[in-house]
Each structure stands twice: as C-alpha cells, then as structure tokens.
Amino acid sequence: MQINKVMVIGAGQMGSGIAQVCAQAGYDVLLNDLKEELVEKGLAGITKNLTRSVTKGRMTDEEKQNVLGRLTATTNIQDAQNVDIVIEAAVENMDIKTKIFTQLDEITPEHTILATNTSSLPITEIAAATKRPEKVIGMHFMNPVPVMKLVEIIRGLATADEVYKAIEDMTKTLNKVPVEVEDFPGFVANRILMPMINEAVYTLYEGVSSKEEIDEVMKLGMNHPMGPLTLADFIGLDTCLYIMETLHEGFGDDKYRPCPLLRKYVKAGWLGKKTGRGFYTYEA
Numbered sequence: 683m684q685i686n687k688v689m690v691i692g693a694g695q696m697g698s699g700i701a702q703v704c705a706q707a708g709y710d711v712l713l714n715d716l717k718e719e720l721v722e723k724g725l726a727g728i729t730k731n732l733t734r735s736v737t738k739g740r741m742t743d744e745e746k747q748n749v750l751g752r753l754t755a756t757t758n759i760q761d762a763q764n765v766d767i768v769i770e771a772a773v774e775n776m777d778i779k780t781k782i783f784t785q786l787d788e789i790t791p792e793h794t795i796l797a798t799n800t801s802s803l804p805i806t807e808i809a810a811a812t813k814r815p816e817k818v819i820g821m822h823f824m825n826p827v828p829v830m831k832l833v834e835i836i837r838g839l840a841t842a843d844e845v846y847k848a849i850e851d852m853t854k855t856l857n858k859v860p861v862e863v864e865d866f867p868g869f870v871a872n873r874i875l876m877p878m879i880n881e882a883v884y885t886l887y888e889g890v891s892s893k894e895e896i897d898e899v900m901k902l903g904m905n906h907p908m909g910p911l912t913l914a915d916f917i918g919l920d921t922c923l924y925i926m927e928t929l930h931e932g933f934g935d936d937k938y939r940p941c942p943l944l945r946k947y948v949k950a951g952w953l954g955k956k957t958g959r960g961f962y963t964y965e966a
C-alpha cells in the first residue's frame with residue numbers, strides 16, 4: 683500500500699501538527715477545515731514552528747520552503763478524491779465523526795485508508811459508518827504533535843492487517859514510534875493519563891493541597907514535565923471531561939466518574955489555556 687498524498691481534516695492544534703509532521707516527512711498534504719480562516723490559522727502555526735526550527739539551526743530556510751510547498755489549504759472535502767490516506771482530527775463528537783467518515787467513504791477511491799486521531803472514541807463504531815471498515819484505523823498522536831514521539835495505532839474490529847502494517851510503516855517515516863493498541867475506551871494513553879488528572883482535580887477539590895503544590899509533587903516527585911493540573915489546562919478541560927465521560931460510560935465503572943470540580947470549570951467556560959483560564963490564568 684503506497685501512501686504519497688495525505689488529507690488532514692481539522693486544522694486545530696492536533697490537525698495542523700499532524701499536517702506539519704507529514705509534510706516534513708515528504709508527503710503531499712491537504713489541510714482541510716470548514717472555514718478558510720481556520721486553515722490559515724493552522725498554516726500560520728506550522729510556519730511559526732518551522733521558522734523556529736530554522737532559527738535553531740535544525741532546518742535550512744530552503745527546507746522550510748519545501749515543507750510549506752508540500753502543504754495545500756482546502757475547505758473542500760471533495761479534494762479527498764485524490765488522496766491515499768485521510769487523517770481525521772476534527773472535534774471529538776461521534777455524530778460529527780460518523781458524518782465525516784460516511785462522506786469520505788463516498789468521495790475517496792477504494793484504496794484510500796481512513797484514519798482517525800480520536801483520543802478515546804471507538805474505532806469500530808466510526809468504521810461501521812463506512813462500507814470499508816477494513817480500511818478504518820485509529821492513529822492517535824500526542825500533543826504537541828511535532829515534539830511527542832508516540833502514536834497509538836488502534837485496530838477496529840475489522841481493520842485489515844495490511845492496513846495496520848501500512849500505518850505502522852507510515853508512522854515510522856514520520857519519525858514517531860507506533861504502539862499497537864486494541865479498541866477499548868481511552869485506548870492506553872488516556873485510560874491511564876485521564877484518571878490521574880481526574881484524581882489530581884479530586885485532590886484539589888477535597889482541599890488536600892493547592893494546585894501549585896499538587897503540580898509540584900508530580901513534577902519533582904515523579905519527574906513529569908508538567909504537573910497534572912497544568913497538563914489538564916494544556917489539553918483543555920472540556921477534552922479531559924469528555925474523555926472521563928467516555929471512560930465512565932464505556933466501562934460502566936464508577937472509578938472513572940469525573941470530579942464535580944472539573945465539570946464546574948467546564949460549565950464556567952474555564953477550559954484551560956485556550957480560553958485564558960482553567961486551573962491557572964494565562965495571558966492572551
């Protein structure tokens with residue numbers, strides 16, 4: 683299975699990061715979102731990252747221009763008719779994802795692999811919205827995508843071995859490390875990470891310690907690069923809550939119940955770094 687042309691759907695933080703690493707690895711990339719200004723914002727972020735790499739001497743200006751030359755902005759999903767793989771990184775909502783996959787199944791040629799960067803939704807259910815479940819697979823990148831080495835590769839119930847192999851090989855060409863994971867709620871990364879973050883929120887909620895001290899314990903005591911509450915702000919508290927709810931519903935086990943304080947912050951619109959306020963406050 684030869685992969686040359688890639689479409690990334692969703693030009694947010696994850697989608698633009700995925701588009702960047704694909705273009706850096708030599709793939710021709712279409713970056714798609716609903717509105718032109720969203721794609722432009724994604725491309726501006728990529729340009730900023732590449733410029734930083736040039737300044738730091740990791741890349742020449744010519745290489746930067748070549749990478750940018752491999753990226754094309756589009757708001758027309760019909761452009762998927764020319765690609766070998768689509769990597770979907772739209773919002774974490776099953777209705778939206780199944781609609782996108784049904785549409786992609788109609789637009790793309792038979793050989794096209796349909797991958798999703800979902801952080802916790804069932805691949806098997808997304809695949810069932812298409813007539814090619816054997817070509818649907820999870821490709822879960824970590825944030826920030828250009829820096830983090832891991833990609834969880836999740837097989838749906840019907841994913842073909844040759845599709846798994848193609849995605850494993852592609853992941854290596856992106857200079858990332860693939861890890862094979864079965865399709866269960868939260869996969870591996872978020873099944874372990876999110877309950878830790880949720881427990882940190884409970885620790886704050888119950889007044890065991892302050893937010894700064896909780897973060898300090900995990901940074902200095904466990905060598906985590908960020909404390910769990912800072913990390914939650916960085917990921918987005920709405921995303922953390924959504925994943926906890928997915929785990930709670932998916933396993934039907936109360937050990938995954940989201941902390942009421944997390945719910946309260948999300949209801950208040952305190953979603954973390956992206957809204958300027960979460961557990962901490964941030965400059966615009």
Ligand code: CAA
Pocket residue numbers: 731734738801823824825826827828829830871872875907908913917921
């Ligand atoms: N995009 C591109 N590059 C970035 C970046 C971004 N958003 N953020 C940081 N970097 C780069 C910086 O440019 C810097 O590069 P240089 O070495 O060339 O200077 C490098 O990363 C280190 O950055 P900083 O020196 O500014 O800060 P740091 O040392 O604290 O590192 C960090 C930043 C890499 C984000 C680090 O704090 C870290 O690893 N944090 C934990 C991240 C994590 O756990 N991610 C997983 C989140 S969970 C997830 O993604 C799954 C999900 O489904 C929710």
